[in-house]
Amino acid sequence: MEAALSGGAGPRRRLAERLLDAIQREVAIALHRSAARQGRDPRQEVQDLVQEVLVSLFEHDARELRRWDPTRGRSLESFVRLVARRRVARVLGQRRGNPWTEGAVELEEGPDEDGLEERLEHRAELGEVLQALHAQMSPRDVELFELLFVQGLEPGEVAEQMQMSRGAVNAWSYRMRKQARAAARHVVDAAGSDPPPAGRTR
Amino acid sequence: MSDELLRRLGEDLAKRREAIDRGEGPPELVRPLDDEERRSVLDGAFARLESDAGGEDETFEDGTPEDEPQQDEAPEDDVPEPVAPVDESHTDEPEAGKDETPEESTQRPETSEKVVPLSAGERSISDDRPGSSLLPILGTVLAIAAAVLIWLGARERAPQTEPERVAALPSYTFTRVVAGDATHRSADDSIPEHVELTPDGRIELELRPAEPVREPVGVAIVARPAAGPPIVTRPSNGVEISANGAVRVRATLRDLVELRPGEWTLSLLVGAPERLPDGPAGLEVGPAPWRTLELRVTVLPPG
Numbered sequence: 344m345e346a347a348l349s350g351g352a353g354p355r356r357r358l359a360e361r362l363l364d365a366i367q368r369e370v371a372i373a374l375h376r377s378a379a380r381q382g383r384d385p386r387q388e389v390q391d392l393v394q395e396v397l398v399s400l401f402e403h404d405a406r407e408l409r410r411w412d413p414t415r416g417r418s419l420e421s422f423v424r425l426v427a428r429r430r431v432a433r434v435l436g437q438r439r440g441n442p443w444t445e446g447a448v449e450l451e452e453g454p455d456e457d458g459l460e461e462r463l464e465h466r467a468e469l470g471e472v473l474q475a476l477h478a479q480m481s482p483r484d485v486e487l488f489e490l491l492f493v494q495g496l497e498p499g500e501v502a503e504q505m506q507m508s509r510g511a512v513n514a515w516s517y518r519m520r521k522q523a524r525a526a527a528r529h530v531v532d533a534a535g536s537d538p539p540p541a542g543r544t545r
Numbered sequence: 546m547s548d549e550l551l552r553r554l555g556e557d558l559a560k561r562r563e564a565i566d567r568g569e570g571p572p573e574l575v576r577p578l579d580d581e582e583r584r585s586v587l588d589g590a591f592a593r594l595e596s597d598a599g600g601e602d603e604t605f606e607d608g609t610p611e612d613e614p615q616q617d618e619a620p621e622d623d624v625p626e627p628v629a630p631v632d633e634s635h636t637d638e639p640e641a642g643k644d645e646t647p648e649e650s651t652q653r654p655e656t657s658e659k660v661v662p663l664s665a666g667e668r669s670i671s672d673d674r675p676g677s678s679l680l681p682i683l684g685t686v687l688a689i690a691a692a693v694l695i696w697l698g699a700r701e702r703a704p705q706t707e708p709e710r711v712a713a714l715p716s717y718t719f720t721r722v723v724a725g726d727a728t729h730r731s732a733d734d735s736i737p738e739h740v741e742l743t744p745d746g747r748i749e750l751e752l753r754p755a756e757p758v759r760e761p762v763g764v765a766i767v768a769r770p771a772a773g774p775p776i777v778t779r780p781s782n783g784v785e786i787s788a789n790g791a792v793r794v795r796a797t798l799r800d801l802v803e804l805r806p807g808e809w810t811l812s813l814l815v816g817a818p819e820r821l822p823d824g825p826a827g828l829e830v831g832p833a834p835w836r837t838l839e840l841r842v843t844v845l846p847p848g
Contacts, residue, residue: 359590372562375571384847389573389578398590401590469553470561472554
């Protein structure tokens with residue numbers, strides 16, 4: 344990668360082209376079920392977002408791309424997908440006027456709503472919550488979320504892999520849990536007040 | 546409060562990812578980019594990068610700061626801490642630099658790495674020069690003289706009338722226009738007066754002042770049809786203002802203003818935010834307290 348980045352426009356472009364497919368897959372995941380794409384030409388939307396991610400990777404002399412460290416075990420494509428996930432979430436959030444992308448999050452402790460998860464799942468809005476959450480995440484947040492909740496690793500394993508203490512992983516989980524619930528409330532409130540699924544009492 | 550919601554979010558993401566990686570999902574999303582699309586994406590990205598590199602002195606306040614490492618690596622304990630009690634296993638998150646990943650440790654804000662404070666015991670080279678003891682006195686005299694000049698200048702200028710306020714704003718020019726797939730830059734001397742695009746077509750405009758503008762500026766858009774009343778909008782998304790008053794607009798046409806197919810004249814008004822119009826009535830002022838740049842747009846039917 345260093346050779347490509349120091350080799351001028353041609354090698355940089357070839358490197359960018361190599362990353363297109365990985366970026367497109369993340370864009371497709373984000374756009375699938377995303378309310379933000381409604382009314383737009385999906386093909387153009389894919390291209391716009393892929394371009395947006397490419398620019399974020401290569402701008403400022405590829406500062407973001409240079410963060411990739413192969414010694415940490417993640418492939419370049421996998422690293423780029425992490426970057427793409429955050430970037431696309433932020434772009435889509437900004438487009439929807441989503442206050443969650445502005446950085447100022449009110450972590451107000453509301454009542455512990457029974458069935459929040461079911462209400463979200465019932466309305467296929469988990470993707471919206473995840474998008475709101477990703478828009479808030481730092482690179483480390485994305486990586487921790489991936490290891491803990493997507494790959495399902497034990498906190499001890501994650502702590503070791505991320506060179507963190509077990510307590511720090513727990514504290515991160517606690518903070519992320521609150522952010523997720525606040526994001527979920529935001530999505531549910533924004534979608535209206537449909538009743539919870541049948542058979543569920545509150 | 547358990548991790549149930551996070552677990553479900555993780556499962557949902559894993560399922561969607563597996564499906565997309567298998568090529569399942571809406572074809573318009575998962576079909577790989579064809580050669581022409583790939584070329585278009587790469588051309589657009591590198592044109593933007595080239596343009597941004599040409600204007601490196603301009604740092605836009607909005608739009609991209611979310612990806613600045615300075616924010617990403619802010620200490621975790623910047624996050625407001627909960628009022629709710631935390632059990633023993635929930636220790637505080639690490640301080641900056643502690644338990645951070647190698648990636649993060651190499652991404653400390655550049656500013657903090659580059660600032661080299663002079664300690665009280667250090668002396669500058671000028672301290673050793675003959676007559677250096679006069680420097681503080683000379684500096685004081687110059688500072689007083691500068692303050693008097695500034696005061697005299699301010700007294701002559703204030704209060705400003707509306708035309709004076711406009712005159713105080715330097716002229717603006719388009720330095721970059723992207724409409725759909727076509728890119729035009731002032732360096733190429735090819736800024737067009739007329740562009741064509743669909744409502745969902747991407748439009749990128751850069752407007753730079755003749756000299757830096759230090760006062761806050763905003764942007765309003767006035768779209769005038771061949772016949773009929775104008776449409777006035779104050780776009781909230783897709784507009785970035787640099788510290789020097791340069792303006793960058795990056796959005797789809799629809800995000801800026803909803804226009805039906807046909808011929809339109811798009812005026813970009815740059816001025817003090819509180820003086821820009823919010824509607825057609827706001828255009829009915831005397832000397833306009835803003836700068837105006839115009840672009841003729843043919844809005845093509847969607848698709």
